[in-house]
Amino acid sequence: MANLLTRKLEAFVSLSDADKRLLDDVARRPRLVGAREDLIREGEDPADVYLILEGFACRYKMLADGRRHIMAYLVPGDFGDLHVFILKAMDHSLATLSPCRVVALPRPRILEMFERPVLARALWWCSLVDEAVLREWLVNIGARTAEERVAHLLCELLLRLRTVGLADGTTYELPITQAEIADTMGLSHVHVNRVLQRLRREKLISLKSGSLVILDLARLKTFAGFNPNYLHLGERNGSHEAWH
Amino acid sequence: MANLLTRKLEAFVSLSDADKRLLDDVARRPRLVGAREDLIREGEDPADVYLILEGFACRYKMLADGRRHIMAYLVPGDFGDLHVFILKAMDHSLATLSPCRVVALPRPRILEMFERPVLARALWWCSLVDEAVLREWLVNIGARTAEERVAHLLCELLLRLRTVGLADGTTYELPITQAEIADTMGLSHVHVNRVLQRLRREKLISLKSGSLVILDLARLKTFAGFNPNYLHLGERNGSHEAWH
DNA sequence: CGTAAAATTGATCTGTCTCAACGTGGGTGG
DNA sequence: CCACCCACGTTGAGACAGATCAATTTTACG
Numbered sequence: 001m002a003n004l005l006t007r008k009l010e011a012f013v014s015l016s017d018a019d020k021r022l023l024d025d026v027a028r029r030p031r032l033v034g035a036r037e038d039l040i041r042e043g044e045d046p047a048d049v050y051l052i053l054e055g056f057a058c059r060y061k062m063l064a065d066g067r068r069h070i071m072a073y074l075v076p077g078d079f080g081d082l083h084v085f086i087l088k089a090m091d092h093s094l095a096t097l098s099p100c101r102v103v104a105l106p107r108p109r110i111l112e113m114f115e116r117p118v119l120a121r122a123l124w125w126c127s128l129v130d131e132a133v134l135r136e137w138l139v140n141i142g143a144r145t146a147e148e149r150v151a152h153l154l155c156e157l158l159l160r161l162r163t164v165g166l167a168d169g170t171t172y173e174l175p176i177t178q179a180e181i182a183d184t185m186g187l188s189h190v191h192v193n194r195v196l197q198r199l200r201r202e203k204l205i206s207l208k209s210g211s212l213v214i215l216d217l218a219r220l221k222t223f224a225g226f227n228p229n230y231l232h233l234g235e236r237n238g239s240h241e242a243w244h
Numbered sequence: 245m246a247n248l249l250t251r252k253l254e255a256f257v258s259l260s261d262a263d264k265r266l267l268d269d270v271a272r273r274p275r276l277v278g279a280r281e282d283l284i285r286e287g288e289d290p291a292d293v294y295l296i297l298e299g300f301a302c303r304y305k306m307l308a309d310g311r312r313h314i315m316a317y318l319v320p321g322d323f324g325d326l327h328v329f330i331l332k333a334m335d336h337s338l339a340t341l342s343p344c345r346v347v348a349l350p351r352p353r354i355l356e357m358f359e360r361p362v363l364a365r366a367l368w369w370c371s372l373v374d375e376a377v378l379r380e381w382l383v384n385i386g387a388r389t390a391e392e393r394v395a396h397l398l399c400e401l402l403l404r405l406r407t408v409g410l411a412d413g414t415t416y417e418l419p420i421t422q423a424e425i426a427d428t429m430g431l432s433h434v435h436v437n438r439v440l441q442r443l444r445r446e447k448l449i450s451l452k453s454g455s456l457v458i459l460d461l462a463r464l465k466t467f468a469g470f471n472p473n474y475l476h477l478g479e480r481n482g483s484h485e486a487w488h
Numbered sequence: 489c490g491t492a493a494a495a496t497t498g499a500t501c502t503g504t505c506t507c508a509a510c511g512t513g514g515g516t517g518g
Numbered sequence: 519c520c521a522c523c524c525a526c527g528t529t530g531a532g533a534c535a536g537a538t539c540a541a542t543t544t545t546a547c548g
Contacts, residue, residue: 063387091473128331131378135303135305139307143311143313146535185386186386190497421525422527433527437527437529440527
């Protein structure tokens, strides 16, 4: 398999062979992690940057009353926190949702990457996009109905998975539970179930045993009020003046 | 007035005199902007980084149905997007809430700051904290009741305003409307009104004509489930190995 | 196969919204 | 300097999206 990460970053910059070689090297010897395992917990000092190569992971926080809220999904090609050099304690936890293939990049590895201007720019882009996704999620939960929320999430994941070659047309693997979607959307799992049924009844999607098919993407997007601008795709070759 | 920004950044790093001089210089000749004016709109190419010196501003998005969602408050010492060099189009808008004193920093100015390692580190810290706040807001809206949400927001603003010297004990100016709080919390303005009344009746706060007094901070924090770790204060002098 | 996790269904309850009206205070023009 | 006015805050009543509780069915997997 061609390097996922290369593919993702090339959506934004064009990488030299040396850059690509480094990325290949970085993704060597991944660790296999089972589903529902913590990679790092709130309060810990992040020593490494996690990079997901396969499977779905998430950021989450626990509330005092035992409820969990998921704040982000990490799909293949996504990084855990690049703030290793700045912040001393994690303010949230990172866990796998499905079984994952993961690499833990130690600080020197990150420095190596940041020393290459193009890669540094690309990594910065990644973290800005992650932040933009977070903003969109806030709007999603704050201002949309349950149906729209879920529809919006499914649209977003399609685009994100496409950029790493993991969505074939309008189909992708979604190896997560309805209860996990509930914890993500601030809904009860019962309601998520009914929402999914409605989306199926409307012939917008089909979802069975972890396989999602978007049956009518145009309608789903309209229904969700989905505007992909926040993913900042198609801003390739940002030919702004150099910043280095 | 001692430079706000200096005070804020010194919560994290210790600045040299030269750093401070640059910060003073950067904050020179602010522009006065009235309440409810856009600084930059979704879709535009950010040319400058806005820095708020006085007043409250916000990030927001408009939905197709005309609803607005506020995704962040910018208080004095906060920066608009530092991604000037990376992203081509704003995915959200920036506007004042109250009358503001603002500076628009052009790119060369930002570069000047980034060239100083300590300042660069401090700015990076700022943007990581902004992101952490965003995550906490997501949890806030996704998992807490209306009362807890508002209480949480008021706790957060107290700490943020303290770090720039704008909260005197447990009192601060909150120059925003109940309808704006509603757009922030994903609630109706009618409900925000009732929530505030309940917080007043419980003798947790007093809020009148833009002046907030937190009457019982300990109880308010407990009630809101407020854990300040995400603001990453008290991580001063992050003596991690150099990253430059 | 057997068993536990996940999905589904039904019934009821409640937090929050919507609509509609009314009160109020601070800014402004006469 | 007063009176008006408009944005903001407040109140009440009724509606509804989504929660909760409690089974029951289906699926995945050892």
